[in-house]
Structures are given as C-alpha cells and as structure tokens.
Amino acid sequence: MKKIIITGFLLAAAVGSAYAQVYKTGTGNIKFISKTAIEEFSANNDQVTAAFSPKTNAIAFRVPVNAFQFKSALMQKHFQENYMQTAEFPFSTYSGKIEDVAAAQSASANFTKNGTYEVVTKGTHEMHGVKKEITIPGKIIVADGVITLTASMSVLCSDYGINIPAASKKSVSDNIDISINCPLQLSKGK
Amino acid sequence: MNKKRIIVVISAIVAVGIISGIYLYFKPASVSSTGEPDFKVSLEAWLNDLDQDTAATKTFSKYINKSVQFDASVADVVGDSSITLMLTPGKEDSPIEVYANFDASMLKEVEAVVAGDAVTIQCVCNGLEIPSTSNEDPGMELLNEFGSKQLKMSRCALLKHSKNQADLTVSREHQSATQDSVIQ
Numbered sequence A: 001m002k003k004i005i006i007t008g009f010l011l012a013a014a015v016g017s018a019y020a021q022v023y024k025t026g027t028g029n030i031k032f033i034s035k036t037a038i039e040e041f042s043a044n045n046d047q048v049t050a051a052f053s054p055k056t057n058a059i060a061f062r063v064p065v066n067a068f069q070f071k072s073a074l075m076q077k078h079f080q081e082n083y084m085q086t087a088e089f090p091f092s093t094y095s096g097k098i099e100d101v102a103a104a105q106s107a108s109a110n111f112t113k114n115g116t117y118e119v120v121t122k123g124t125h126e127m128h129g130v131k132k133e134i135t136i137p138g139k140i141i142v143a144d145g146v147i148t149l150t151a152s153m154s155v156l157c158s159d160y161g162i163n164i165p166a167a168s169k170k171s172v173s174d175n176i177d178i179s180i181n182c183p184l185q186l187s188k189g190k
Numbered sequence B: 001m002n003k004k005r006i007i008v009v010i011s012a013i014v015a016v017g018i019i020s021g022i023y024l025y026f027k028p029a030s031v032s033s034t035g036e037p038d039f040k041v042s043l044e045a046w047l048n049d050l051d052q053d054t055a056a057t058k059t060f061s062k063y064i065n066k067s068v069q070f071d072a073s074v075a076d077v078v079g080d081s082s083i084t085l086m087l088t089p090g091k092e093d094s095p096i097e098v099y100a101n102f103d104a105s106m107l108k109e110v111e112a113v114v115a116g117d118a119v120t121i122q123c124v125c126n127g128l129e130i131p132s133t134s135n136e137d138p139g140m141e142l143l144n145e146f147g148s149k150q151l152k153m154s155r156c157a158l159l160k161h162s163k164n165q166a167d168l169t170v171s172r173e174h175q176s177a178t179q180d181s182v183i184q
Helices: A002-019 A073-083 A101-108 B003-026 B043-052 B056-062 B104-110 B138-143 B165-170 B172-177
Strands: A023-035 A040-053 A058-064 A091-098 A115-127 A130-143 A146-156 A175-186 B067-078 B083-088 B096-102 B118-129 B149-162
Touching (some): A023 A058, A040 A073, A040 A146, A040 A175, A040 B096, A040 B138, A058 B118, A073 B003, A115 A146, B043 B067, B056 B118, B096 B104, B096 B118
Antiparallel strands (some): A023 A040, A040 A058, A058 A091, A146 A175, B067 B083, B067 B118, B083 B096, B118 B149
16 A cells, blocks of 8 residues: 555656656757749848647747848848847747647646657747737647757738838848748756 | 040959959958957956846846857857857856857867857857846747846857866876867
C-alpha cells in the first residue's frame, strides 16, 4: 500500500512537472520574401525569441526587427529607417494560443510524443506600433525533447501603417510572405 | 562653351549618376560591424547601467543600429546556420542575457570559440528586450521565462579571441596556443 502511495505521488509530481514545462529559444529563425512582377528580395533573421508552454498552449515570439539581414545594403537601410523605423519600433511581437486545444492535446498528449502536429494559433501581432488580431496556421514538431515551431503566413504592410512610397510600389510588395522556424529547448528556468 | 562641350559634360554627369546609383543599389549589406565603433564599453558596466535604468527601453534607443565594441566571456555557443555567442554578463546574478549573433559567412572565424573563452567583439545593437508587465497575456508572460532582460546584437565581428586558460592547462594539444590570437 505504502509503495502504491509513493508511486502515485511520484507519478503526480512527474506529470505536474511536465505540465509546468516551458520550451524556449533566443535564436529562432524568421525569413520574409517580397515578390513583385519586377523584383523579388528576401531577408533573414536568426535572433527570434520564442516560447511555448504545452501546459497552457500559449505561444509567443519576439523579433528584433533590426536584425533582418538583407543582401543589399541600400534595401536594408530603407527597411530599417523608412519602412519599419526600427529606432522607434525595435521589436515585433506575437502572443497567441493554440485554437483547437482539445484536438491538439488529445493528439499529442501535451506534445510529449514525437510527431508533427498541425495547429492553428490565434493571437495578437504587434508590428510597427500597430496591434492586430491574427490567426496563424502552423506545425509543432516534437522530436526527442526538442519542440520546433514552424509557420508560414502573409501580412499586408498597409495593415500595419507601413507606407510604401508610390515610386517603390512596383518593386516592393504590400503582401509579404513570412516563414518561421524556431527549435525550442526545455527551459532551465530563470 | 560650345554646344558639343555642354552635351559631353551633361552626359558625363548623367553617367556618373547612373553608375553611382547602380553601385549603391547592388552594394552588398555588411554582415559584420567594421571600422571605428560608435561606442566602446565595459560590458559589465554597460549592463549595470541598463539594469538600473528603469526606463532602459527609452535610453537604450541611442544604441539601436549603432556599433558597440566590448570584451566578454563566452557562456555558450548556439545556432545552426548562423552562430550566436551567449555572453557572460559579468556578475552571476545579472538579470540580462546577452546574445551576439555572427552571420553564417563568419562561421570559420568563430568556429574555434567555445564556452569559457574570452573575446573582444564588435556588434550592431538590435534592442534590449524588457519583460512584459502584463499579467493578462499568457504569451507575453511566457517570454518572461527568459532572463528579465535580453540584449540582442547581430552583425558581430570577432576582433580578439583568447582560449580559456583553464582548458589550456589540461589540454596538451592546446599547449602551443597560449598566446592570444588576434583576428583583426
């Protein structure tokens, strides 16, 4: 009887600790591509802060906008100073929760089993000082203790008050394709 | 000045303009911070100032997109495509995590750097992440799982690299590498 009680306590503690886990990274990746009929360009950023809690199904990203690396120096300067105004708005953030919680949880046992899980998150995206409620479809890939968040989405610059001058409208698209890839490790705590 | 000469001068000016435009348009973006830095700081003193300043997000804006040079000790090396050095903030209880990102093309220069090594680097500041004070946003609360503040820098250049002396004493293969290696 004593053994059963001790085993029960240990199991409860193990489950409790699994639920309290937070996965995070400070070096996630985000890329974006702008495509128009006459020009295509992209930028890469390996400085994304991201976190995911299997307990609450909360997901968050924080992107230092200045860290986007372009091929062209001129484009990078225009992006930082004229479009995104990074001195005033250094970060873009997203804070959301997995929408189909029940399906995701039952499928994954709280993302403890290896596998690829299709999820939809709903949350608040803030960029260039403008907040918008958005829905992002993505994947949670669980592989041997590493949880990777991947997602592809499109945003309209005009939705976030990012003004593309008339002279640049043929070369800079209002519709920007974004892809995110963030492998997260179990947090060691603060 | 005759008409022919005027045409030649105008054509030359237009040609110089077009060439300058093409050069500027195709000039590649720098992947590492070079030249005289905008700021030369002691990392520990800088972090202390940022930590004690409750309005650090505002005062920090003077560093955004500026180059900063400092000495640091490497706490960890992370990343796949590019390399990020997590730097020791100086004092153990510092609530600031420091990330210094090197572009993928700089991989060869930083591949020898391991945790414990001392480095002198020059980076461009991207921002100081401050924890959210909102307790109604579970996502933002998640980000508070990190150190209370995160200093993000990229386009880093490795100026000086010294192997961890403790490692050198126990590693025979590193015995010849007792002198600092100056990269630039």
